[in-house]
Amino acid sequence: MDFAFFLIQLLNGLQYGLLLFLVASGLTLIFGIMGIINLAHGSFYMLGAYLAWSLAGLTGSLAGAIVAGILLTVVFGMALEWLLIRRLYERDHLFQVLLTYGLILVFEEMRSILWGDDVHGVPVPALFSASIPLTENLSYPVYRLFISGVCLLLALGLYLLIQKTRLGMMIRAGASNRDMVQSLGIDIKFIYTLVFAIGVALAAFAGMINAPLSSVFPNMGGQVLIVCFVVVVIGGIGSVKGAMAASLMIGLAETFGQVLVPEVAGMIVYLLMAAVLVWRPAGLFGKA
Amino acid sequence: MSNNEKGFDRREFLKGTAAVAGATAVGTLAPFGLAQAQSGKIKIGLMLPYTGTFAALGVAITNGFKLAVEERGGKLGGREIEYIVVDDESNPAKAPENANKLVQRDKVDVVIGTVHSGVAMGMAKVLKESGTLWINPNAGAGAVTGPLCAPNIFRTSFSNWQTTYALGKVLKAKGHKNAVFITWKYAAGEEMMQGFKEGFEKEGGKLIKELYTPFPQVEFQALLTEIASIKPDAVVAFFAGGGAAKFLKDYQAAGLKGKIPLYGSGFLTDGVLEAVGDAGEGVETTLHYADSLNTKKDNAFRLAYAKTYKLQPDVYAVQGYDAGQLLAAGLDAVKGNIGDKAAMIKAMEGAKIDSPRGTWTLSKAHNPVQDMYLRKVVGKQNLVQGVAWKALADPARGCKA
Numbered sequence: 141m142d143f144a145f146f147l148i149q150l151l152n153g154l155q156y157g158l159l160l161f162l163v164a165s166g167l168t169l170i171f172g173i174m175g176i177i178n179l180a181h182g183s184f185y186m187l188g189a190y191l192a193w194s195l196a197g198l199t200g201s202l203a204g205a206i207v208a209g210i211l212l213t214v215v216f217g218m219a220l221e222w223l224l225i226r227r228l229y230e231r232d233h234l235f236q237v238l239l240t241y242g243l244i245l246v247f248e249e250m251r252s253i254l255w256g257d258d259v260h261g262v263p264v265p266a267l268f269s270a271s272i273p274l275t276e277n278l279s280y281p282v283y284r285l286f287i288s289g290v291c292l293l294l295a296l297g298l299y300l301l302i303q304k305t306r307l308g309m310m311i312r313a314g315a316s317n318r319d320m321v322q323s324l325g326i327d328i329k330f331i332y333t334l335v336f337a338i339g340v341a342l343a344a345f346a347g348m349i350n351a352p353l354s355s356v357f358p359n360m361g362g363q364v365l366i367v368c369f370v371v372v373v374i375g376g377i378g379s380v381k382g383a384m385a386a387s388l389m390i391g392l393a394e395t396f397g398q399v400l401v402p403e404v405a406g407m408i409v410y411l412l413m414a415a416v417l418v419w420r421p422a423g424l425f426g427k428a
Numbered sequence: 429m430s431n432n433e434k435g436f437d438r439r440e441f442l443k444g445t446a447a448v449a450g451a452t453a454v455g456t457l458a459p460f461g462l463a464q465a466q467s468g469k470i471k472i473g474l475m476l477p478y479t480g481t482f483a484a485l486g487v488a489i490t491n492g493f494k495l496a497v498e499e500r501g502g503k504l505g506g507r508e509i510e511y512i513v514v515d516d517e518s519n520p521a522k523a524p525e526n527a528n529k530l531v532q533r534d535k536v537d538v539v540i541g542t543v544h545s546g547v548a549m550g551m552a553k554v555l556k557e558s559g560t561l562w563i564n565p566n567a568g569a570g571a572v573t574g575p576l577c578a579p580n581i582f583r584t585s586f587s588n589w590q591t592t593y594a595l596g597k598v599l600k601a602k603g604h605k606n607a608v609f610i611t612w613k614y615a616a617g618e619e620m621m622q623g624f625k626e627g628f629e630k631e632g633g634k635l636i637k638e639l640y641t642p643f644p645q646v647e648f649q650a651l652l653t654e655i656a657s658i659k660p661d662a663v664v665a666f667f668a669g670g671g672a673a674k675f676l677k678d679y680q681a682a683g684l685k686g687k688i689p690l691y692g693s694g695f696l697t698d699g700v701l702e703a704v705g706d707a708g709e710g711v712e713t714t715l716h717y718a719d720s721l722n723t724k725k726d727n728a729f730r731l732a733y734a735k736t737y738k739l740q741p742d743v744y745a746v747q748g749y750d751a752g753q754l755l756a757a758g759l760d761a762v763k764g765n766i767g768d769k770a771a772m773i774k775a776m777e778g779a780k781i782d783s784p785r786g787t788w789t790l791s792k793a794h795n796p797v798q799d800m801y802l803r804k805v806v807g808k809q810n811l812v813q814g815v816a817w818k819a820l821a822d823p824a825r826g827c828k829a
Contacts, residue, residue: 280682353677355674398650405641
């Protein structure tokens, strides 16, 4: 590998890492801050992708589809929290796993009934459809760079929301002591509903914005679910900063792993996770 | 638990004894017994995926099979058919249990299944032991008609090896001297890589690199960069479904399309062309079926299928249809007396199947010996360019039957 290709692979790794952060960001919120093990996170991702496909078909523009899709999924997330998730806060993690696993099956079946089992494609918006030539036979799609930019903005926004705003303060307080926050007169129930809805919308947003790159197909959520959990665990539960660092680490490790040691490429992510957990049991930025 | 099992065993035992006693009792009235056997329904177990990623494939195979039966008046060998349907969910862990259910509980005469190779491997162990007639209408794992081959095991689809072997000759004819193969790291991908490698090296070509990504991951950017840096004469790929759609789009977006020609196993461009826009245009693949064969048989089949199911048939429907045809050939030969298994197997082995894909016969290991077509993506279709390999037979390595 000469130096130019090393740089390109570096770009690939960073870009893939940012993409992972985008998908994992919703899980960081729900799992990291609310403490809910949400196995259905991948299903929300899939839901977003299918919404992007069907709404873009209706409205004719991906941007329109994303705006409408976000509104729909926020409402959907709130309804879901109010109906089901809220019954889990007082319970053991096992109940959470049971319920959210059940949701995966329900969503897959719903998807099959509503949208069928075919593979679909969403066209890249014309504004970003160009490619930048890098070498004589390789170019880089502008849309990928655009997604990277969105990811960075989103990461910044999440960080500011949680660390610097009043709502963020209440969320953090609720995470560490729910009862105390409630007795101070803060409507913690509503805040949790909101956080869950944002988490769902983030997952769906990732599915939507990624749909032109990834295509839209059954069971697409299952693939992202596991790597999302790995990101949150490596980063340290509840840390947006950690999730970002972990995403980039995994993106780079997978990219260079596939090229340099293809025989073990499938394991690299998990080896990395094991190594980090031995070194820091609470994750990179987790509080032990 | 153990008590229950004992109870079950005893009941089974009693049932078995009763059956033996009954058989002895009617033994003296043999002609009557025989007539009885031939007028009953033939039980066919359909063990296919009806949920999950491969649900559409399971449905297409079922439709094709039933169409073949309907064309014969709903009867095979003069006997009516009873279907027992099991959704195998493409779950290898449940495969032995599901196959056992059909064989032990439902006592089916024939098993038709399945799509997923891992599930097929699980079925193979059970069905090889029970000796139940098994027609596999898709799963391409080499082992099914290789080390696991048996008199009662048939396949009407393809072996993974077959779908890429002919590409070697194709690439050579186009003047490509070296190539890179890219696929998922799992059994089917590796078997297709092997098939291509053999075919290409025999023609004097060189496979300079095998690129793998973990199954079923769809992030290809690192490997596409690797391809750009290697600059091979050609790229050969196997992915399917959502992965195939994503690969075709990424290949185009990375600027490789039009610079390094892309070839593949036919599954790369089957069922995804609607999803990929123009990213598939011009990609050439080999498979045992194509969209525009325009033969009398294929046109008739496509029309009948579209009329019956309000759907366009695909390669999976053809494979299901041929499973029905192969079974019919066997049952016709013994006039519906499925108990005469030896004669039936012999008839099936010698059958010439008049398939929508073209006529094919069975190899010694019971895998189709069939023409592999070279197809090219034009618009939303895999148009046939010619026959890449006439009557290609799987080498059936490890088959000792």
